[in-house]
Amino acid sequence: MDEHGPLCVGVDPHASLLKQWGLPDDVTGLREFSLRVLEAVAGSAAALKPQAAFFERHGSRGVAVLEELVASARDAGILTIVDAKRGDIGSTMAAYAETFLRDGSPLAGDALTVSPFLGFGSLTPAVDLAASTGRGLFVLCLTSNPEGASVQHATAPDGTTVAASVAAAAAELNAGAVPLGSVGLVVGATVGEAVTTTSTDLAAVNGPLLAPGVGAQGAGAAELRHVFGDARGAVLASSSRGVLAAGPDIPRLRAAAVAASEQAREALRGA
Numbered sequence: 346m347d348e349h350g351p352l353c354v355g356v357d358p359h360a361s362l363l364k365q366w367g368l369p370d371d372v373t374g375l376r377e378f379s380l381r382v383l384e385a386v387a388g389s390a391a392a393l394k395p396q397a398a399f400f401e402r403h404g405s406r407g408v409a410v411l412e413e414l415v416a417s418a419r420d421a422g423i424l425t426i427v428d429a430k431r432g433d434i435g436s437t438m439a440a441y442a443e444t445f446l447r448d449g450s451p452l453a454g455d456a457l458t459v460s461p462f463l464g465f466g467s468l469t470p471a472v473d474l475a476a477s478t479g480r481g482l483f484v485l486c487l488t489s490n491p492e493g494a495s496v497q498h499a500t501a502p503d504g505t506t507v508a509a510s511v512a513a514a515a516a517e518l519n520a521g522a523v524p525l526g527s528v529g530l531v532v533g534a535t536v537g538e539a540v541t542t543t544s545t546d547l548a549a550v551n552g553p554l555l556a557p558g559v560g561a562q563g564a565g566a567a568e569l570r571h572v573f574g575d576a577r578g579a580v581l582a583s584s585s586r587g588v589l590a591a592g593p594d595i596p597r598l599r600a601a602a603v604a605a606s607e608q609a610r611e612a613l614r615g616a
């Protein structure tokens with residue numbers, strides 16, 4: 346983030362985007378799309394975030410494209426966050442962890458998005474494997490979609506909100522890490538006042554804060570500043586369609602990524 350600017354570019358090959366790029370909605374189109382985004386963005390953004398669903402919808406050959414993208418990104422020196430949002434009972438979570446966080450697994454990028462809504466403790470196999478292989482997690486906390494509030498703003502009998510308890514659990518795992526721990530959170534840039542109203546202490550998390558919702562979902566510099574306040578130095582702003590709409594031309598895509606990265610840097614790192 347310090348080197349390339351605090352921007353993550355999402356690789357979300359929607360059928361409509363493949364069409365817009367003049368590509369077929371099949372595995373060849375998926376591969377061309379993904380490798381073009383990588384070529385355009387490597388060196389201009391801190392991370393790439395392939396959204397697994399858009400690869401899985403093409404079946405096993407689509408998953409093979411995700412594997413190829415993860416490997417190619419590693420060769421190109423750009424970090425990958427595999428956005429698969431996994432979460433299950435602990436024994437099954439261990440298998441997801443092996444898939445996405447184990448050295449040598451073809452689907453293992455540098456980090457994985459996970460869902461804590463089966464209980465934060467159910468993520469322990471992923472937390473442990475990520476720690477032992479030097480990878481990271483991004484745990485859903487306050488998601489960018491309006492429906493998320495019905496679960497994430499709910500309170501426990503002691504009055505603590507779900508979001509605040511997720512953030513506190515991450516903070517405990519990251520305690521003492523310098524410069525940041527490896528258990529990040531997902532907090533949408535579109536959540537408005539929710540960080541305050543749920544009493545979620547983002548400044549205490551001491552981990553990276555992935556902020557989707559920039560661009561196509563309507564958030565920009567003002568929202569990033571407003572939502573994250575004093576925690577904004579740890580934010581990795583994430584945009585998918587907002588950048589991808591500039592394709593298929595690689596120089597145009599790169600220019601869109603550079604502009605989004607500069608905007609994020611100014612919003613998050615400026616005075």
Ligand SMILES: O=C(O)c1cc(=O)[nH]c(=O)n1[C@@H]1O[C@H](COP(=O)(O)O)[C@@H](O)[C@H]1O
Nearest residue numbers: 396458488489531533557561562584585586
């Ligand atoms: O974990 C995520 O990345 C995520 C969490 C969230 O709260 N909201 C959210 O939009 N996302 C993902 O971020 C991407 C947003 O895409 P755009 O709206 O096109 O920028 C999608 O891949 C979503 O699955």
